[in-house]
Amino acid sequence: MAKKTKTGKKVKKLATEKRRVRGKGGRSKNAYLYFSTAKRKEVLRATGIEDVPDNFAEAAKALSAAWAKLSSSQRRPYETCAALDRCRRDIEHLRGSKLKDHSNLQAVHSAVEALAKAAASAGAASAAVGLVEALEALDARLTNGARAACAVRGGAASAEAKAAGNGFGAQLGGRLAALLRKWAMAPQSQARPHKKAKVETAQRSTATSEGVKDELNDGMRSKFVGFLMRTAAQKVGHASFEVCRKIEQALFDQYGKDPKEYRRRARSLIHNLGAGDGNLLRQVLEGALPAARLVQLEAEDLAPEELKARRKQERERYFRSEVHLTAGPPKRKRDLFQPRQEPESQKESPKKPKPTPEEKEAAELVPMESESVSSPSSASSSSSMSSDDESEESVWEDDFGCLPLQDSGARGQSMQASSSSTAPAEDVAPRSKGALATLLQMGFDEKRAAGTLEATGGNVEKAIAALVRGSKSST
Incomplete structure (x- = not known):
């Protein structure tokens, strides 16, 4: 009724x-x-x-x-x-x-x-x-x-x-x-005293509640049926009055006590039934989707498949652009306030220090001597060097600056003796410590690095070559 x-x-x-x-x-x-x-x-x-x-x-x-x-x-x-x-x-x-x-x-x-x-x-x-x-x-x-x-x-x-x-x-x-x-000559009307705010508030709330109750009337329900019929006529070519009336009756039975929810779901149904390729509307008209089930669906369920796929892509793109899992979740709460450490591969290599005048002269003398003096030992050593050793030497020079140049044979021994005689005695210990620190930075074991340095007499190049050969033979 x-x-x-x-x-x-x-x-x-x-x-x-x-x-x-x-x-x-x-x-x-x-x-x-x-x-x-x-x-x-x-x-x-x-x-x-x-x-x-x-x-x-x-x-x-x-x-x-x-x-x-x-x-x-x-x-x-x-x-x-x-x-x-x-x-x-x-x-x-x-x-x-x-x-x-x-x-x-x-x-x-x-x-x-x-x-x-x-x-x-x-x-x-x-x-x-x-x-x-x-x-x-x-x-x-x-x-x-x-x-x-x-x-x-x-x-x-x-x-x-x-x-x-x-x-x-x-x-x-x-x-x-x-x-x-x-x-x-008419007298002016006198202003009446205002009523108390509490009484006005109560009257306003009562009027509002009565207005909300009276909002959902037969005219609004008939208008909703008319919108459904117009949507059906535009999509499939004929307005199914019985189906539209069943949809409205199911919506009223479910949400008739809440006019606000009734209007919200009515707008959602009109929009989604008329959107897309009309697949949802055809399911309703053919009876595959009952009216009682239709009015209970949310807006996300009523949306066309194309819109669902587009929304899914938007969510995935958002998570890919906003969420970056670099080093895993932190184990403790205080780790959240610590700055993120960059991986070793992204760290900048230390700048190459400028060579001293003595190192420049030594670097110029070594190529000249190597051209003038060609011994069997140097020839054999140069022929045995591979492309891997050359690449390793270039990496060492780029990463750790100009290392002390050493050569095999009598020339290397004479240069070592002259350098040891000219350098003061108190600089030997800091150099050995610096060489050991260099080897530790390259990832070698501390005991092996110290033993190799001692065996090579503090020569960093020989120690690195020996450690590399030892690691290759062990693998």
């Missing part, structure tokens, strides 16, 4: 207002109607047309032609009468009472000004009488506060009252003057 609504009361109220307006002549006359009423006999006599019902069409054509021939000055009296009649219509449409709206007060003041302007026009007396009667009827519906708001400055002695008395005579002018005097 349908709920009782206020629709019947509203229709009855509107019908009452329409009857009241019709009874008072709600429509206003235009200037042509005033002209045809005043000049009808004269125009028909001039054109030789008899004023009978059979000649209605010819009479209308003759009046229209006569109106078209009039100049603007000749039309002005009829336009003045039409303006007065429009004011009468506006005044009759006012309910009266307090007249709080500014437009209502403006209509009253415009009517008084129109009477003053029309006083000098001939033939406007009949329209002026109707307007004064409308103002008197409005006064009967006004309160004292509304009468005071409608008052014209000067009252009965105002310029408008004097102009109306001079133009329309003492009788009509006196009626308007009496009305203006009454409005000017």
